Every structure is written in C-alpha cells, then in structure tokens.
Amino acid sequence: AYARSYAERVDSAARTIARVVEQTDDNPLQHARAQEIALLMKERSAFLLQPLNLARRGDFSGAVAVIASGRGRELMDAISVRAQGFLDEERALQSTRQDAAVQRLESGKRLAILGAIAVALVVVGSFALLVRAIRRPLATMMRAMTALGSGEQDARIDTAMGSREFARLAVGYNAMADRLRGAVADQGTSERQLQIVNTELEQNTKSLRERGEVIELLGGMAHRMQAARTDDELAQIIRVFVPQVLPDIPGALYAHNNSRNCLVPVASWGGITVPIEGFAPERCWALRRGQSHSVEDPSREIVCGHVAENEVYHCEPLLAGGEVIGVLYLQGRIGAENRFRMNVLTENIASALVNHRLQRSLREQTIRDPLTSLFNRRYMEETLKLEIARSLRAGSPLSLVMCDIDHFKRFNDEFGHDAGDSVLQMVAAEMRSRFRDGDVICRFGGEEFTIIAPGRNRATISMLAA
Missing domain, CATH: 3.30.70.270 (Reverse transcriptase/Diguanylate cyclase domain)
Structure with a gap:
C-alpha cells in the first residue's frame, strides 16, 4: 500500500516538473535549471526507495545506514536551493515582461497622441474648410486613445468615420489595440500557469520532505523495536514513537495471545485507557474481515465490540503469513496523508511483534526443560x-x-x-x-x-x- 501511494506521489511530481521543463523550452537557462531539478527529484525518489526495499528484504541495519547517511537531506536541500533559484529567475522574467508591456503601452499611447496631433495639424493647415467635418471623428479617436491610455483595453474606434482616410486610421488603431490586449492576456496566462506550477511544486516538495522525515523516524523506531528484549521495552518504544508518526491521534496497540486466544494491550498513548484483560478476536471487525475497518459515522457502520458506542475510530489488523499478530486501534478520522504513515507504521510494528515473539520463544527454549516446563x-x-x-x-x-x-x-x-x-x-x-x-x-x-x-x-x- 505504501509503495503504491509513494509511486503515485512520485509520478505526480515527475509530471509536474516535466510540464515545467516543457514550458521553459524558450528560455535555455531556465530550461536547464528545470532539467537539473527533475534529475535531482528523480535521484531523491530513487534514494528514498532504498531503505524501504532493504527493510522488506529484512536488512534493517542497511536501511538505517542508508537513512543515516544524510544523502536524502542533501538531495532535498539541493532541490530546495535550485527550486528557489528557478522561482527567483521566473519572477525576474515576469517583472521584465511586465515592464516591457508597460513601455509598449506607453509608447503606443505617445505614438497615438502624436499621430492624432499630427493628423489634426495637417487637417487644420490643409483643409481649413473641412474643420467641422473632421472635428467629430477626431474627437472619437481622441476619446478612444485616452481610454486606452487609462487602461481600458476594450476601447475601439468605429471604422464608419465618413472618410476613407479616417477609416483606415481607425482600422490600424483597432489592430494595434487588439495586439496590445493579446500581449497583456498572454502575460496574465503565463503568470497564472507559473503560479499553478509553483504551487504544485511546493506541495510536492513539502510532501516528499515530510515523508522522508517519517521514513527516517520509522527507521529509528524499527531499529529500536528489533533490539527490544522485554514486553516493557517494546511498549515504551511504541508509546514514544507512534505519537510522533501520527500526531494528535490517540490509540492503542494490542498483541494476540495464542494461549488465551485474545488481544491483550501492549501500549496506549494520547491519554486513553484500555482494559488490561483485552478482548476476543471476533469482537474486532478488522480481524474478522482481515482488512482495515473505519467508522466515521457510527449510525451508518458496524461498530466493533471492543469500542465504545458513538465513537469515531479506525482498526488496522496486523497480519503475518495469514496469522493474526495484533491490531492497531486509533481514535478519530484518519486523513489521506496519515493513512500513508499508518500503513508504513503497521508494517514495521507487525514485523517487530513477529521478531519479538520469536526471540521470546527462543529464549524460553534455552532456559526451560521441554518435558516439565521447569527452568533448566x-x-x-x-x-x-x-x-x-x-x-x-x-x-x-x-x-x-x-x-x-x-x-x-x-x-x-x-x-x-x-x-x-x-x-x-x-x-x-x-x-x-x-x-x-x-x-x-x-x-x-x-x-x-x-x-x-x-x-x-x-x-x-x-x-x-x-
């Protein structure tokens, strides 16, 4: 489950950075930076898979060594530095484009005003007799140019000016205004796309960083659980590390007692109390079904027998080779990100409980007489x-x-x-x-x-x- 979730996140990040690489194709410098960020993200994803693969093969010491090497944090820092440089350059380019557009707008305004003045002087000097006929179309053009200079990008001139020359001038002005509006619209579209990509990149970077920290935390927890020799030591490790992996989520861990065929509490956290006598496996729907059992609305779902009425909770079975190892009980709703943490956590706890049970069995075999069950x-x-x-x-x-x-x-x-x-x-x-x-x-x-x-x-x- 963790691998599928992790692969989806990695694919999402890869698609996002691929779009960034594609959209910066017209800028060689930014294109190169985007490609470098993509390579670092790919290397970071591959590095994060190493401890998981080692842990699945049982090489926990190797997994811990990979995590402790600090390479993951170095890669994350490198991604953050290059991403910040990329964003700074994009903001600078955006500012440059905006200044250029403003300059073009101001230049167009000045040209339009100068053109209008020139036309007015020519008309006044050459065609004094047509002043009255020219005054109205000229005023129309002036109003349109003034409106455009004030920021009204939709200001246009009617081409039916009563004169072929004025009509051609109106067509030229309208074409210039259309191009200016297109340039401004393109700038706004580019800015919105850049903001979207930037937001996605920041979210994916944050998610990868948080998951990396969780994996490192779980690696330390797994190492300590493998070294635990007594039930009290194992319970102490659970109480210390689980609230860090799943903050603000109270819960309890139950282990299956084969001789009594019941689930007995190993540890609890978050201020909740659980009965020390435990409960039978058939009272938990997660163990009955062999899969997760969540209750967010007790009136619309079956509630486990070991849980109080009207309680929102989640039960996660701990299984190994088809055998019941225990169950992880959590109070409250479990969000999508916490589900990823919970899945990785249950895998670590189940493995540790199996190892702890084997160690205890081996120790009993070394200190007990097999015939009488007395100490040897x-x-x-x-x-x-x-x-x-x-x-x-x-x-x-x-x-x-x-x-x-x-x-x-x-x-x-x-x-x-x-x-x-x-x-x-x-x-x-x-x-x-x-x-x-x-x-x-x-x-x-x-x-x-x-x-x-x-x-x-x-x-x-x-x-x-x-």
Whole structure:
C-alpha cells in the first residue's frame, strides 16, 4: 500500500516538473535549471526507495545506514536551493515582461497622441474648410486613445468615420489595440500557469520532505523495536514513537495471545485507557474481515465490540503469513496523508511483534526443560549467582532446596519411560502449586530438582518442602 501511494506521489511530481521543463523550452537557462531539478527529484525518489526495499528484504541495519547517511537531506536541500533559484529567475522574467508591456503601452499611447496631433495639424493647415467635418471623428479617436491610455483595453474606434482616410486610421488603431490586449492576456496566462506550477511544486516538495522525515523516524523506531528484549521495552518504544508518526491521534496497540486466544494491550498513548484483560478476536471487525475497518459515522457502520458506542475510530489488523499478530486501534478520522504513515507504521510494528515473539520463544527454549516446563540447570546456575549476590547486599534470607524422586529408576525400568515422564511432569506440577511465582523451580537433571526461594528462611522452606 505504501509503495503504491509513494509511486503515485512520485509520478505526480515527475509530471509536474516535466510540464515545467516543457514550458521553459524558450528560455535555455531556465530550461536547464528545470532539467537539473527533475534529475535531482528523480535521484531523491530513487534514494528514498532504498531503505524501504532493504527493510522488506529484512536488512534493517542497511536501511538505517542508508537513512543515516544524510544523502536524502542533501538531495532535498539541493532541490530546495535550485527550486528557489528557478522561482527567483521566473519572477525576474515576469517583472521584465511586465515592464516591457508597460513601455509598449506607453509608447503606443505617445505614438497615438502624436499621430492624432499630427493628423489634426495637417487637417487644420490643409483643409481649413473641412474643420467641422473632421472635428467629430477626431474627437472619437481622441476619446478612444485616452481610454486606452487609462487602461481600458476594450476601447475601439468605429471604422464608419465618413472618410476613407479616417477609416483606415481607425482600422490600424483597432489592430494595434487588439495586439496590445493579446500581449497583456498572454502575460496574465503565463503568470497564472507559473503560479499553478509553483504551487504544485511546493506541495510536492513539502510532501516528499515530510515523508522522508517519517521514513527516517520509522527507521529509528524499527531499529529500536528489533533490539527490544522485554514486553516493557517494546511498549515504551511504541508509546514514544507512534505519537510522533501520527500526531494528535490517540490509540492503542494490542498483541494476540495464542494461549488465551485474545488481544491483550501492549501500549496506549494520547491519554486513553484500555482494559488490561483485552478482548476476543471476533469482537474486532478488522480481524474478522482481515482488512482495515473505519467508522466515521457510527449510525451508518458496524461498530466493533471492543469500542465504545458513538465513537469515531479506525482498526488496522496486523497480519503475518495469514496469522493474526495484533491490531492497531486509533481514535478519530484518519486523513489521506496519515493513512500513508499508518500503513508504513503497521508494517514495521507487525514485523517487530513477529521478531519479538520469536526471540521470546527462543529464549524460553534455552532456559526451560521441554518435558516439565521447569527452568533448566543452566538457568538455575545463573539465577543462583544473582540471588546470592542480592541476598548478601540486602542482608535478606535465601533458601535452596535440592530433592529427588525416590526409587525413580526402579519405577522407570518397571513401567517404562513414558510412565516415568508422566511422574516427572506430575512432580513438577506439584512443586509449582506449593511455591510462589517468585521462587525459581528447576529440573537439575534426571529425577533431581532444585528450588531457589529468595526471602525465605530455613523454617519456612522446611514446612513447604515437607
């Protein structure tokens, strides 16, 4: 989704700058500058695709390295500088054209007035007898010329002047006025087109800059999420970075708990509170449909069961390989630009949750005994060192219990290994029921078990172990 949105933005920017290049074909300097801006924008777009492609292939360190290189900001600065130079030159050209048009207008006015005066002198000197007949067409011409000099571009002279010479003069004047109006109209059209192109270019530049900043922010977030080792660390990263990616949009992140088959809250932001018990997957329409579910008018849409009535919200499912990973819940309406950010954000969060789940599973496999689900000997040795050091510092009691199952070998030989495994599992379950969650129950090896009980003295532990 992000790639399609990004490609549309890039294509829009490319078409815009292509029009700029085409429209500046009559100006070699500006044409060259427009081509240079187009090449920089193309290079900037290609550079922004690099971290996304690396991230999709799983090379997050490479993506972060590309972002951290600063090349993207250098390209953006280069585009901004050249775009500003291009605009400054266009404004200068516009001012020059306007001055030239004003000069032509003033020159035409002066010529028209001089011509009228010359005609009047010739008529007065040569045709004194026709003064009365000439006075009216001459006054008409003067009024038209004065109106044109005052800015009335539609001022024209009627060609039916009663004289062939005046008629030809009126035709010439009207043709001159038409050309002047055409020149002014062309100038206005060019100015409007330049303003439109300038606005589009500024909008596209701003959009690309903002998206570049979001990608850099998401790169830092993804790097930290991949390095998180505990649920609390992951929740802290979510609470810090998501409000920066989606400002002024409160929400919460839920992760799917396979053992309980429910969505449990991982983190929330924006001042909202969510129930710690979570909710079942079937209560969310986004998870049912496997796609986004937005409610902008609760009276005209189905509202999820985990959301309050009359609430405007958006649920985005987090899926990986067809498996439910979690759901991103956001309050309020999600605009077009925020949808782009949300799509990239959900991809990063889903990948991080899968990685976090795999890391936790691998860690459980390294510290747990697969048969009894108790901690193994390696974990017991590491924990015992830490608890002894903690007990010495705090001066608190620490108890250690070692026990085994009587006659286990004979039982195992007589009834078989499957029956022996069942006995080990039953003993492990009994130990877990007798001791606290803070006590560390380990399978030392074979039928031998070890319990580390911080804070318990000999009398208390003897009663439990009896």
